[in-house]
Amino acid sequence: MPTTTEPKLISGNANLPLAKSIARRMSLHRGTSLNLVEGRVERFNDGEIFVEVYENVRGEDMFIIQPTSNPANDNLMELLIMADALRRSSAARITAVIPYFGYARQDRRTKARTPISAKLVANMLVEAGIERILTLDLHAAQIQGFFDIPVDNLYASPIFALDVKEKFAGHLDEVMVVSPDVGGVARARELAKRINAPLSIVDKRREKPGEVAEMTVIGDVTGKRCIIVDDMCDTAGTLCKAAEVLLEHGATEVHAYISHGVMSGPAVERVTNSVMKSLVITDSIQPTEAVKNCPNIRILPTAPMFAQSIMNIWHGTSVSSLFETETLEPIYEGQFPG
Incomplete structure (x- = not known):
């Protein structure tokens, strides 16, 4: 069980507006202010990525919000380095919230002498210390089998x-x-x-x-x-x-x-x-x-669904319940004006 009274969110640069929207939705649900963990993600002159987390995360249940969209390589490296920084700072558990999972189109060998890059990325994420993946509409559902950790694949x-x-x-x-x-x-x-x-x-x-x-x-x-x-x-x-x-x-x-x-x-x-x-x-x-x-x-918007999913993961309750209209409709109330 997490030692904190609330899950903690941190975001890379790939989709900061979505990360802030998720934090706002979770604040509304919980009735307490939940802000993104402060830190910095910078680049050296040669393009190397540097991450520093400003807050204490020891024993915390951490959620990194970072799609690996264009530029895919930079955003993927940000995610990996953030996970490493959190693991070395003694976070209790690290969940990667990847709304868009890059490299998913390379999920099999279509011809001789080609890679299966989706599997390579899966290996890198696990080696970085990530213990759970939360994503949306994987290009191929079987990519979940590339991981030896839990993968929650939400649907749009x-x-x-x-x-x-x-x-x-x-x-x-x-x-x-x-x-x-x-x-x-x-x-x-x-x-x-x-x-x-x-x-x-x-x-x-x-x-x-x-x-x-x-x-x-x-x-x-x-x-x-x-x-x-x-x-x-x-x-x-x-x-x-x-x-x-x-x-x-x-x-x-x-x-x-x-x-x-x-x-x-x-x-x-x-x-x-x-x-x-x-x-x-x-x-x-x-x-x-x-x-x-x-x-x-x-x-x-996907923030209502991701916010509820993160809370369900933290509470240890069902994520698949969000696949049902009866569960999702109240979360999206007022989001679809006629």
């Missing part, structure tokens, strides 16, 4: 379901959930079940990474309001092309719900000029100003 679909029911109220019978590829069917089916909607698939064939050669729609989308569901949007090329193909096959409008808005390179420009009516992402990755100012991008 319950949050998306609440938003869909609010935004499409009165038109849910016209909604069809679409997976942008065969590999994402399980994720799309999960949202479809929650909103009681049919499911369609866009089958894509790649000639090489980053390029889509051909797309085929499996299922009848005629007259439907299509919702594309995926775990990440990187350059948005596939997403925008899928939206065009769905409209060509008779869909009345296309929306997208994506867990992680990576939004690299031309992504924002593509989304702005696309036929999609809206792209909904979470704040697992700190949005750039361009993303925040894009008229057809909306950002859903």
